[in-house]
Amino acid sequence: QVQLVESGGGLVQAGGSLRLSCAASGRAFSSYSVGWFRQAPGKEREFKAAINWSGRSTNYADSVKGRFTISRDNAKNTVYLQMNSLKPEDSAVYYCAANSGLISGRSSDYDYWGQGTQVTVSS
Secondary structure (H helix, E strand, O other), X not given: OEEEEEEOOEEEEOOOOEEEEEEEEEOOHHHXXXXXXXXXXXXXXXXXXXXXXXXXXXXXXXXXXXXEEEEXXXXXXXXXXXXXXXXXXXXXXXXXXXXXXXXXXXXXXXXXXXXXXXXXXXX
């Protein structure tokens, strides 16, 4: 069992930056791939970034490439999402999720989810 807790969300102006954290507890987190998804009101949950267990492999949605960076510190059981050049359309609840398999952009591949953290970008 893995428990995930997101933090770092908040209100930021367009063009600003935020760093989200996903802190994990439970066994063998360092062997899990982790993804970041987001969901805006009235919209489906969307994949944004993922990282494999070692951190050597990452994947990004086109909409965030070059602006978001996913990383992890397995010694701290934490995965980060650095978000730069934020736009109002990035506003959403951001979720991290853990997957015991390969890196994936599909929410159905993820076994564990956090409760989410709100990101609001003002114009």
